[in-house]
Amino acid sequence: MHRLSVVTRVENLAEGIKSYWLALDSDLNAEPGQFIMVWIPGVGEIPIAVAYEENKKLRLVIARRGKTSNYIHENLVKGDRVFIRGPYGNGYIYSNVRRALLVGGGYGASSLLFLASKLVNRGGKATVILGFRNKSKVILVKDFTEIGADVIVCTDDGSYGIKGLASEVAEEIMDDFDAVYTCGPEIMMTKVVHYALSKGRSVQASLERIIKCASGVCGSCVLEPQGLLVCRDGPVFDGEILIKTEDFGRYWLDKTGRRIDISRLKN
Amino acid sequence: MAKLEVTVAGIKLRNPLILASGILGITSGLMVRVERAGAGGIVTKTITKKPREGYDNPVFLELDVGYINAMGLPNPGADYFAEELRKLENFHIPIIASIGGSTPEEFTYVANKLKIPLVKGFEINASCPHVSKHGVEILSDRKLLSEIVSSVKSVSNNSPVFVKLSAMINDVVKLGEIALESGADGLVAINTIRAMAIDIWAKKPVLSNIYGGLSGPAVKYVAQRVIYELYNVFPDKPLIGVGGIEKWQDVVEFILAGASAVQLGSVIAKKGLTVFNEIIRGVKMYMEQEGFRNIEEMRGLAHRT
Numbered sequence: 001m002h003r004l005s006v007v008t009r010v011e012n013l014a015e016g017i018k019s020y021w022l023a024l025d026s027d028l029n030a031e032p033g034q035f036i037m038v039w040i041p042g043v044g045e046i047p048i049a050v051a052y053e054e055n056k057k058l059r060l061v062i063a064r065r066g067k068t069s070n071y072i073h074e075n076l077v078k079g080d081r082v083f084i085r086g087p088y089g090n091g092y093i094y095s096n097v098r099r100a101l102l103v104g105g106g107y108g109a110s111s112l113l114f115l116a117s118k119l120v121n122r123g124g125k126a127t128v129i130l131g132f133r134n135k136s137k138v139i140l141v142k143d144f145t146e147i148g149a150d151v152i153v154c155t156d157d158g159s160y161g162i163k164g165l166a167s168e169v170a171e172e173i174m175d176d177f178d179a180v181y182t183c184g185p186e187i188m189m190t191k192v193v194h195y196a197l198s199k200g201r202s203v204q205a206s207l208e209r210i211i212k213c214a215s216g217v218c219g220s221c222v223l224e225p226q227g228l229l230v231c232r233d234g235p236v237f238d239g240e241i242l243i244k245t246e247d248f249g250r251y252w253l254d255k256t257g258r259r260i261d262i263s264r265l266k267n
Numbered sequence: 268m269a270k271l272e273v274t275v276a277g278i279k280l281r282n283p284l285i286l287a288s289g290i291l292g293i294t295s296g297l298m299v300r301v302e303r304a305g306a307g308g309i310v311t312k313t314i315t316k317k318p319r320e321g322y323d324n325p326v327f328l329e330l331d332v333g334y335i336n337a338m339g340l341p342n343p344g345a346d347y348f349a350e351e352l353r354k355l356e357n358f359h360i361p362i363i364a365s366i367g368g369s370t371p372e373e374f375t376y377v378a379n380k381l382k383i384p385l386v387k388g389f390e391i392n393a394s395c396p397h398v399s400k401h402g403v404e405i406l407s408d409r410k411l412l413s414e415i416v417s418s419v420k421s422v423s424n425n426s427p428v429f430v431k432l433s434a435m436i437n438d439v440v441k442l443g444e445i446a447l448e449s450g451a452d453g454l455v456a457i458n459t460i461r462a463m464a465i466d467i468w469a470k471k472p473v474l475s476n477i478y479g480g481l482s483g484p485a486v487k488y489v490a491q492r493v494i495y496e497l498y499n500v501f502p503d504k505p506l507i508g509v510g511g512i513e514k515w516q517d518v519v520e521f522i523l524a525g526a527s528a529v530q531l532g533s534v535i536a537k538k539g540l541t542v543f544n545e546i547i548r549g550v551k552m553y554m555e556q557e558g559f560r561n562i563e564e565m566r567g568l569a570h571r572t
């Protein structure tokens with residue numbers, strides 16, 4: 001069954017992206033990279049990464065994408081109830097990492113924020129490269145800076161920070177780091193993973209697929225041909241595993257379980 | 268040495284633990300994983316003639332006593348799924364194709380498509396509790412049940428056909444009899460039991476479909492009772508027990524009640540795929556301790572007077 005939480009704060013982060021702070025009655029003890037299922041009664045239930053958790057306070061970053069996320073954006077205000085279950089899945093592995101490079105795109109920056117705060121708290125160093133389409137989409141820069149991470153921002157059109165792709169900037173500076181983490185559009189993550197492995201760096205990426213049960217039984221979130229489950233074995237996977245996964249960067253299962261080209265997903 | 272191999276309606280299984288329908292049996296990669304995890308056999312997700320998206324989330328809930336799901340029979344459809352199964356190479360454990368539909372024609376369409384060498388048998392899903400006309404309604408219409416069973420049997424090329432029953436029908440033994448008289452080779456019991464869950468703070472049903480099916484420990488003793496009743500009347504027929512099995516003791520209970528083999532379903536949510544080997548070790552240990560040489564010797568012993 002779901003847990004009850006109450007919205008304590010809503011922030012407009014950028015065009016189409018909001019952040020929600022929820023008060024819980026007990027800790028989830030989520031790890032960075034894990035996700036929860038957010039149920040809005042009468043509307044739907046969607047998987048969302050944990051952007052931060054501390055003292056029964058949970059932060060989510062939600063982009064407008066369709067039915068449920070639109071409803072959340074248009075209706076959810078301070079004092080409203082939100083129903084959640086989880087946390088689910090395996091998060092990032094980060095013990096003993098000294099110098100980490102985090103590469104995020106769009107709302108993918110969200111789970112990396114939680115990771116950066118854990119890394120910095122343990123005395124590690126986190127440098128984050130964030131990529132966005134343009135200035136109106138830029139999020140979380142101040143949040144990363146405040147927790148003590150170094151931030152590099154790029155936009156496709158150069159309207160904010162460096163003009164270029166986060167994956168390209170990552171290639172230029174990767175030599176300085178011992179571990180790489182990435183979360184964002186899968187095309188970007190594919191580039192980051194391949195480059196990092198070619199440089200002998202350990203790399204982890206957080207994937208999305210259609211989540212239904214979130215409990216490792218329905219198979220809707222599978223990656224073929226290994227039969228890896230995003231909700232259970234992931235959503236964070238080691239790059240060494242992903243490069244052997246045909247589906248990585250290429251295919252999703254649609255809601256019926258038919259494999260479709262990743263470019264055919266509606267966004 | 269205790270032997271775990273069993274033959275159920277002519278299907279040879281390396282052990283009596285079969286993956287239940289609707290649990291991971293939807294892609295070739297997942298089936299390979301289940302084989303490697305030690306399963307004796309696999310029942311596929313229920314496949315229908317046309318692809319189905321299933322219901323909107325929420326579709327699955329974890330409870331203190333089990334699980335409720337209303338997935339809505341999502342599946343890629345028979346044509347696509349036949350190709351998916353053809354991807355399997357060097358696959359050694361038997362696959363039983365679960366078929367769904369609402370008319371005999373839909374059932375035979377799917378059976379014909381899935382008649383490929385790796386598929387060693389068919390399981391007629393006549394018991395889904397949350398999709399209209401695709402489940403329990405079939406069991407409530409004895410003539411329809413009989414037509415579906417005989418038409419699947421007529422196209423099955425002598426592969427065994429099982430009928431999956433529901434505990435929601437009062438006279439389950441009578442239905443078992445109709446299924447067997449119509450040509451079924453064995454019976455599977457039970458599917459999930461229609462249920463719902465209400466959230467007290469939302470003051471609403473949780474599943475988007477309102478109704479779903481209850482599984483897990485909450486249904487174990489019901490499933491066991493159904494197998495016991497069926498064995499009373501059909502001790503010579505293959506009977507497959509399913510519902511709430513989580514540990515080796517549960518498997519032993521079902522076999523003593525009369526099951527020839529069992530299926531594991533929602534326990535995978537709790538324990539993952541390692542549960543197959545964990546249970547196999549336990550059953551083997553029990554058999555050695557109690558002096559059973561094979562599963563058949565244990566079957567139905569709880570009925571002895």
Ligand SMILES: Cc1cc2nc3c(=O)[nH]c(=O)nc-3n(C[C@H](O)[C@H](O)[C@H](O)COP(=O)(O)OP(=O)(O)OC[C@H]3O[C@@H](n4cnc5c(N)ncnc54)[C@H](O)[C@@H]3O)c2cc1C
Pocket residue numbers: 035044045046047048049050061062063064065066067068069070107110111207208209210211212235265266267324
């Ligand atoms: C592990 C994980 C973590 C995620 N974390 C975040 C996050 O932190 N912030 C955020 O904004 N988004 C996140 N997402 C994506 C988010 O779940 C989808 O944007 C959301 O489900 C869309 O649903 P909708 O009803 O708003 O739109 P819909 O109109 O239902 O769908 C729009 C698109 O969203 C995707 N989608 C729909 N349903 C699902 C589903 N059940 N599971 C996965 N994808 C789906 C599909 O690509 C679909 O085409 C995450 C997804 C996963 C799998």
Ligand SMILES: Cc1cc2nc3c(=O)[nH]c(=O)nc-3n(C[C@H](O)[C@H](O)[C@H](O)COP(=O)(O)O)c2cc1C
Pocket residue numbers: 213217218287288289290312313327334336338340365392395431457458459481482483484486509510511512530531532533534
């Ligand atoms: C998520 C889920 C999906 C299921 N899908 C199907 C299905 O497609 N066809 C079917 O015959 N049974 C389906 N079932 C029922 C199971 O096969 C099984 O009969 C039932 O869950 C009881 O066993 P268990 O307690 O071990 O889970 C499903 C069960 C679950 C939990």
Ligand code: FES
Pocket residue numbers: 210211212213214215216217218219220221222229230231232
């Ligand atoms: S969402 Fe059901 S197995 Fe992952």
